[in-house]
Amino acid sequence: MTRAMLHAAGVDVRFGGVHALRDVTISVRPGEICGLIGPNGAGKTTLFDVLSGIRRPDGGHITFAEEDITRRSPVWRARHGIRRTFQRQQLFGQLTVTDNLVVAQDWRGGLRPGTRRHRERAAAVLRECGLDALTDAYAGALPVGQARMVELARALADPPRVLLLDEPASGTTADERRRLAAVVRHMAEEENCAVLLVEHNVPFVMELCSRVVVLDLGRVLAEGTASEVRADPAVREAYLGTSPGTSPATSPDASPDDSPGASPDAAECEED
Numbered sequence: 001m002t003r004a005m006l007h008a009a010g011v012d013v014r015f016g017g018v019h020a021l022r023d024v025t026i027s028v029r030p031g032e033i034c035g036l037i038g039p040n041g042a043g044k045t046t047l048f049d050v051l052s053g054i055r056r057p058d059g060g061h062i063t064f065a066e067e068d069i070t071r072r073s074p075v076w077r078a079r080h081g082i083r084r085t086f087q088r089q090q091l092f093g094q095l096t097v098t099d100n101l102v103v104a105q106d107w108r109g110g111l112r113p114g115t116r117r118h119r120e121r122a123a124a125v126l127r128e129c130g131l132d133a134l135t136d137a138y139a140g141a142l143p144v145g146q147a148r149m150v151e152l153a154r155a156l157a158d159p160p161r162v163l164l165l166d167e168p169a170s171g172t173t174a175d176e177r178r179r180l181a182a183v184v185r186h187m188a189e190e191e192n193c194a195v196l197l198v199e200h201n202v203p204f205v206m207e208l209c210s211r212v213v214v215l216d217l218g219r220v221l222a223e224g225t226a227s228e229v230r231a232d233p234a235v236r237e238a239y240l241g242t243s244p245g246t247s248p249a250t251s252p253d254a255s256p257d258d259s260p261g262a263s264p265d266a267a268e269c270e271e272d
Contacts, residue, residue, distance in 0.1 A: 002029045005065060005194040006162045012059035013046055020046045022218045028194040033184060035209035036198045039238055042215040044198045045087055048166050052084045053077045081161030085151045085168055093140025097150050098122050100139050104157040122157060129153040130179045144171035163187060165197045169204050181208050
């Protein structure tokens with residue numbers, strides 16, 4: 001079996017008296033799309049903060065390509081290929097869509113910002129993401145769905161080795177979700193990128209991901225294929241708050257359209 005590109009082992013995080021993550025172990029391999037789901041407050045975004053270096057864990061360690069990076073900064077991780085999108089969009093609103101991607105490449109140096117090579121790469125990524133009609137639009141003026149796709153494109157501007165996507169489908173249309181799914185699959189299958197995806201739109205995750213990990217109250221509750229996770233009574237109870245069979249509209253496999261085009265309900269738009 002291929003070794004993990006990114007691996008978290010025994011991660012603990014505390015906020016005062018609150019134990020946000022408890023002995024969490026999770027990994028993602030090159031070419032794999034792994035989904036991370038769980039009820040609101042389960043600790044999903046906190047785990048992403050640990051993986052991306054924004055927060056240092058109180059216990060456990062993180063390895064990247066078998067190197068311990070627990071104490072490495074977010075900048076070091078980004079420059080070595082660990083890229084992340086955010087639950088709340090982090091675009092440069094006063095820059096054009098193209099310039100948002102140019103800036104993402106500039107850290108390597110050796111080229112004057114905005115030179116042809118930067119812009120050619122930006123144009124290629126924007127075409128792949130279906131954003132080529134927005135190259136000169138200002139990022140701050142875009143609707144939510146397009147802005148999320150631009151944030152994804154920016155994460156791809158300098159090819160990543162690990163892609164951490166925090167609720168990328170939130171606020172998107174069905175067509176945008178289909179495009180998002182196609183881009184993510186391409187990155188995994190053609191670029192051998194390791195993808196870890198947090199998303200409240202559970203049908204989107206189940207359709208897209210080859211493996212799903214479920215967090216609840218800061219612990220790993222279940223892990224397996226989409227069908228295995230759907231059938232797990234503990235997972236259903238974590239989502240329903242009762243025994244399986246109650247309030248099917250909130251269950252992990254309930255949706256009017258069980259596909260990447262499925263739309264989340266209001267509860268799915270809340271923050272972790």
